[in-house]
Amino acid sequence: MDNSDIEQFLRKSLNILFIKNPAGTALGFALGISLSAIFNFFVPVLKSYLSSVISWESLNKVFWISISVFGFNIKPYIERGNIDEEIINALDFIAHQQERGLITKEQAKFQYQRLQNQVVSNVVLNEKEREKARRINEEFTNSGDE
C-alpha cells in the first residue's frame, strides 16, 4: 500500500462518514444547539402539555442536533445529480478490467481521467462556473505564466 492508496482510503472514509454536504451539516449543528436552548427555555411551560405522553426532559441536545442535521441534508440528498447509466457502466468496466488484471493501475488511472475528459467535453457548464473559468483562464494567459 503506497502513499496514494492511503490518501485515497482516508478520503473515502472521510466522505462516507459525513462530508458529503459539510456546509449543511455544520449549519445543522448550529440550528440544533439553538433549538435545544430555545426548547430548554420553554420546558417548564411545555411540561403542563402532554406530559403523560412525552417526557420533555428526555429530548436532549443530541436529539435536536440530529433532527437539524437531517433537515439540512435531506434536500441536497433528494436533489443530488444522478449520473447517466452509460457513465456508471464505463466506470464499472474500467474497475472490472483492473480487478481481472487486464490493465495496470496506471492504465486504469489514465482511462478514468480520459472518461472524465469525455464528460467534460460533452457538457456546458452553467453560467456562473463558465464565467469563473473564462476569467481565470483569461488572467492566467495574460499573466504570461502559461
Next chain:
Amino acid sequence: MNEAQALLSLILAIVLILLSGDDIWRDYYYAIVATVKRLTATKKESELFKYRYEKKSSEVAPKEKVIKLSEIRDQYIFIHHKKIFSRQENRSAYSKKGKTVFCLFLDKKDRQSRSTMLTCGLCIFLYNALSIWDLLSFESWLVFAFFAFGIATKIDFYFAKKRGYSGEYGGNRFEAEELIKFIVDHSEKSDFGGPGGKIKLMPDNEKADESESLWGGVKDGQ
C-alpha cells in the same frame, strides 16, 4: 463548565475561525447584512434594492473586472489554477478544459471546507455562550465533535488538492465519480440532448468512432 474547559473550547473555536480565511468572513458578513436588509425592507425599499442590484450588475461589474483576480477573493482559485497547469510533476491525463473544471471543483471544495470550519467555530462559541447562560449543559465531547468535523473537511480538501497538484486525482472509481457528479451538478440544466431528457454526457457512437478511442486500444479479453 470549569475555566479550563471554557478556555480550551475558545481556543479550538479561534483556531477554526482563523483557518477559515478572511474572504469567508466577508461572505458571511455580506450574507447576514443582505438577509437583515431584505427582512427589514418595506415593499418600496425592496424594489429599490432590486433596481440598484440590476444596475450594479449591468454597469458597475465590467469596471470591476480590471482588478486582478489574484488580488481579490478569487485568489485561491488562481493559485490552484497556476499549480495544476504549471507543475512539472503533474502527470494527469486531463485536457485543458478538464484541468480548468478540476480547478473549479477544487475551489468549491476549498470554500466549502473553510465555510464549514467557520460555522463550526461559531457553533463552539454559541455553545459556550448558551452554557454560560445555563440554557444548555456543557459537554466537552460535543466541542471536540464540532472541532473534528471542521478539521475533517480541511483534511479531505488537503488530500484532494495534493492529489490534484500531482496529477493523481481522478485515477480511481471513487474520485472519477465524484468529479463527474460535480460536472453534472454544475452544468447547464437546459441541455437535454441525452436519453430520457437527461444531460448528454457521452458523445454519439458515430462521433466517438471518429474521435480518438476512449479505451486507448484496451479491450475486454486482451
